[in-house]
Amino acid sequence: MVNLKDEFYKIIQTNEPVFDFIQAFALEGVWYWDLETPHHRWLNTKCYALLDYQPDQIPDWQGLLHPDDRLVATHWNPDQLDQTDFTQEAEIRYIHRDKTIVQVKYRRWLIRNPQGKPIRMIGAQTHQKKKTPAADEQQVLNQSLLGNQSIYVAKTDLSGNYTFVNDYFCQAFELNRIDLLGTSALSTIYIDDHGACQEAVIQCLQEPGQVCKVRLRKPLPDGQLRYTQWEFIAQSSAISQAIELLCIGYDVTDKVRVEDDLSVLMSTTREALLSINRKGILRYVAPSWSRLYGYGVEETMNESFAAFIHPDDLTGWVSALNEVTEWGVSLAVEQRIRHKNGTWLWSAAQVSIDLLKEEIFITSYEITDRKLAEAAHQASEQRFREIADNVDEAFWIHSADPFELLYINSAYERVFGLSPPRVAADTTFFLETILDEDRALVMAEFDHYRQGQEVMVQCRVLSIHKDIRWLQIRTFVMRDSQGLPVRYIGIVNDVTSQKEKEFVLQHSLQREQELNQLKSQFVSTASHEFRTPLMTIQSSVDLIGRYLDFPPDRARPSIQTHLGVIQKEVEKFSALLTDTLTIGRIEAGKVPFMPRWIDVPAFCESLIATHFSERPDERIVHVVIQGTPRRAYIDDNLMSHVLINLLSNAFKFSSRDPELRLAFGDHQLMLQVIDQGIGIPAADVANLFQAFFRASNTVGIQGTGLGLVIARQFVELHAGTLELQSEPHKGTVFTILLPLGSPDPDQALGEKVTYYI
Template sequence: MAEKTVSQVYEEALGDGGFLQSNVLQKLLRFSSNGVNWKTFVQNALQASADVLEADVSGVYTYTFYRFGEVKIKPLLNYFRLEDPPTLKWNAELAQDASVANEVIQQFQRNNPIHGPVKNLRSEELKKLLSSLGYKSILYVPIWSNDRLWGCMCFHDKTIERIWPGRDVDFLQSVARLIGQSVTLDQLKDEVKRKDKVLNMAMEKSLDGTWELDLSNNVLTFSDSFKRMLNYEPAELQESIGAFERLIHPDERKEVLEKLDPFEVAETGSIELQYRLRNKFGKYIWVLTKASVLFDKAGKPQTFRASNIDITSKILYLDNLKKKEQEYRNLVNTVHEVIFRVDEDGAFTFVNPAWELLTGFSAEKSQGQKFINYVHSEDRFTIKELLFSKSDRDRSAYENMEIRFLTTNGNYRWMEVFTTITYHPNGKYKGAFGTMTDIHKRKEAELAQKETEERFRFMSESMSDLVSLHSINGAVYYVSPSINDILNLETYDVIGHNSSEFLNARDLIKIKNEIIEPLKKGEIEKGVTQIELRRKDGSAVWCETVIQPLGNGEKIDSVMAVTRDITERKKAEEEMQNALIKEKELNEFKSRFISMASHEFRTPLTSIKSSVDMMEMYADELDVNRNKPFIKHCDKIGVQISRLTNLMNDVLILGRTEANKMPFTPEPIDLVAFIMHFIEQNYLNLEDGRTVTLSVEGSRRDVRLDENLFSHILGNAISNAFKYSKDRPNPEVKIHYDDDFYSITIKDHGIGIPKKEQANLFESFFRAENTTGIEGTGLGLVIMKQFVEMHQGTIKIESAKGKGTSVIITFPYQPS
């Protein structure tokens, strides 16, 4: 995994709520930018980190590596946080264990931190040593300087077996990285000073690499030291102007030769020049040439004399120093926090590019401008009081405030300002420096939350429903005043108590298992249940409560419950339940009666029909005059028996349907073929000579129908079409196939149905006023409608009195 930068760790600390850690990183970055020496930096870094992580004993240790693998550990600084007061100790004694040190260093050489409870460490020697010192948990991170393991930071906890979260490990690694950079920068500065000193001494005491040009004879002479400087033996380097020119780096040759022109130098007296010369192996070294011109007695230039000093090391160290300084500059410029400095007049003397990103104002143009000009008018008094008081030396040197800054778009942005105030020796205000952190989203969220809380409180206190807030364990920390109306309790009787005190055991378990646990697992977004709450007098009241989670992200911190008294509703539900039970009993009685009545009627009707048939048979033996009236009355009896039998059959079917005892088994059929066959079987040889006209629209396809129920639907509809259109044109059947459904329309040209009576067509035993004299039970359409709905279909009647009737039946292709 790639190592995180300080800026990444800082941003993640802010995102995770680690504001103390982010403040420490900001403080250390300010120390870095102010150029404090590395020991001061280490002291501040160790103490601040230990306080944030609450480590009992912490320290910074350095390593010295000798030949044959020997390592010496030196305690540089220890911090004992639990002492009163907390104590910093430099160069304390340390009991060394070589085997333990080597195990730790092996981990550090791979840049791996070591952390966790001591009892979980793999090394038995390290575990034994740390246990003897009373440590229960550790966090060790390496410190690197100049690509070398310089030392380590060690944090110990003597009270708990702490498991250090990743955020703490990343934070301490960032602090260790800043310590390493501080040490490296100080070492580079010391090295540059030392090189400068050596160079100055060399220039004072010797003339390394001398060379001369005899201007009269145009002869160039190199000293042996000049040649050795370029790794040549005395006889290997040609002494000529051309050879010297070829030694100069091509990029600098023209400029160097122009500036070392003896006659140009003669006018100025002397010259110093840095440039590169190629050595024997083709590599270039940096030299400092100090040259002057000697004149003869006549005042003419006679000799050009120069000395070269090898300054390669100095140049390389200066370049390295520039790179390190650039790294710090880039760090300052790339962090998303504004780093600033203001003078005693309150004007910016420095501000990094983050200022422009957050406010829109140019960082360059803002320098020299008054800090206060960019502050929101309502916050300027606060800034003046805190920062620009001119004589208050006893006040705190550090300030922290939340301020609104103006932006170029006319709005403002909330920022948290951390400042260090500086004073002159006489106590006068000198200036301030610090950082600004963008907290606009957080602040807007806080203000919005505050407004929401105020609205919530106002709304909950004005609601008749009971609104309450509970911790995830049930503790009540808010309840609306309506608690008095529902439970006859005051808010102070409930707040601070556990909700279990007002619930019975059954409802407590139900809420936990059916709502709280599923909410924690993310299985539901909210839960609704009915419970019994205890009033002040101990009586129970039925309530319905809606519980939903409150929290940050996936973690549920607490829940909100909205509870309503449903005592009256509960009573109504019980009454309705009792009514439903009675209705069910009545329906069952009706079904039994219909079944019994149909059976009891069917037996005597069969007997009567048999008797009539026998009477007709005997009547054939009578003479004609006596036979005709006899046959006439027998026919009338037969018709009435058929009507009564049909009525019993319809009643029986209706009873079975309402009792959900009618079988329903849809199967794929060819609808067109089925209807054609049905018509041929039932409607081809009618007495009046009429038949049924069939037409098809759309793409023909199979459908799923229960053949028995559909035969009843189709037969009832076509029979009605014939029955109510006597002496009129043929009834028509049209099949229409659509994309998602299909329809069957049965149309007749008969007597029609009065408009005022069409609303009652699907009521049992209803018959229209214009059907007098036409046989019917008034149950056909009722049964048709129930059979159609069993197929998830619809039935619609379109009719006008005297203009015929259309029965339109629509089905889905795949009924469930």
């Protein structure tokens, strides 16, 4: 059969926290000896009860050892432990409170560390045997008792005068023995306790052999009071056989102060102490239960504790109770307790079990205010999250020190395309979505933000839909009473639509400004270009009118001359109107585009022969062809207008022959018009393709400022480009680049398609 006691103490050897359990619930007197300190102490009240004492009544347990056993019991030799037979019971003698000798048998167990070295000894007292000491042994015991350095011993005669005091009495009360002997014992007692002392003495004299207990106070020089617990015994003097009073006392000052503090604490504590059995029936109820929940002790004793628990919390309570009783663990439980007035109060309870007594202890304290505050906080937080997660703005909250992300709402993911958990790990991760052009600006503002400055910045990000969105980021700083930052708040708005409207307005404004400038230029040009031919025509008409009065043979040559002038000015006027109307058609997208496959060299030679041959100054256009000539898919009407304008300008602004260079590539045709004329100032190049703009060095030279604008538009209709390079006094090069791709020339020859662009 298994010895349960031995098995129990095996557990002790491997589980030191069991000491606390032993101290409270062991059935025997248990002690332990620390071999490394060395230090010895009794673990529970059973050791003290063996000798009829309370723990607070015996400051030094060694004083209760029999003098002959004291040396053996207080000097263990660790080197001899391995030779000690711990299977045998040992014996030791103590002095009982009634001055008899108590012979105790006990067993010992060694606790070793992982290396096998003994570090602690545990003992369990098994039984006792009392015996009356012999006369010589009684004298030894009396001497031991009188010399004890933890007990006050005094004797008085029937008049109440001291006849004996031990050294510890004199030492503790700071009095001289010579001064005390023969004086009244009442002189060393607080005046308010004289009555209680006299009543105890009278009781002793009336009941010889009985111990009378009384607690007395002694005033100290510093004004404080020393509390002592006394036991009076009336006995016959060994010398005179007269009746004397033996007084034995213990210092309980610290205990009284603790009791007073505990009394105050228990009068204000919000804890209720309870105990129940395994069936949940209340076996003990502290008075604090009544104060917290309104029930009297008699109303709750022997009632089921579950009857006071809210129905919604019963499942949790039963589960916790089963776990405590099955596994012997201690659990914390929160539940609602019904007050006597019908209301429900929240309580937090610590539940533990005494396995030996099978009693369950509950320490419960009220937490209603805390739970209400938590509920209010949760409701507030829920309202906050409902609002925060349904607004269009993304926002976050940072702590100042340390700089940590505390909260970020779900809109952040919609705006930046990043989930909040990933952002929480790296507060700068959102920068990956910002376009490179804006990242440096945002990083600089982010540094200001970390330093506690409020910032506002606009930037572009690549959204989760791979389109570019404009964001406006604003930050705010929450400060404490000293003005130090405690929270940083950031708000992000998607301002893409606003930016688009701004761009439209800006473009419209720019377009309006261009139209106004165009209008001004048109008015200025019209006042000059339109008025000049009209004035010339008017002048010729007036002269013709005068020549009509001359004889026909004389007037006819002059009239013919002026008619030619009129014809020439009308042609200029017509060309100006044509260019102006062409600009209007281009702006309205109504220019017909009719490309076809043509022989480019032949087309250029025909154009030059028609418009630039037989010039009065005998200048010609030099044509240069590079590469293998090919047909091109172009609108010959529009391209004729472009080349005529460029070659006309080359003749107009240069005194030397211009050059037309044709270069054929695999997929591209390049046409260049090169002159060695006056060139174009660098400051005018950027504006040269604006309507009615003319270079600053063309004053006095006829022109409208529309030719190059029309030429570029016609080239772009061919999906080509028109560029220029110029240097004043050295000439200008206009370069046209046109694609030479599909369709197949063999299939498209002779076909003509019209596009309106």
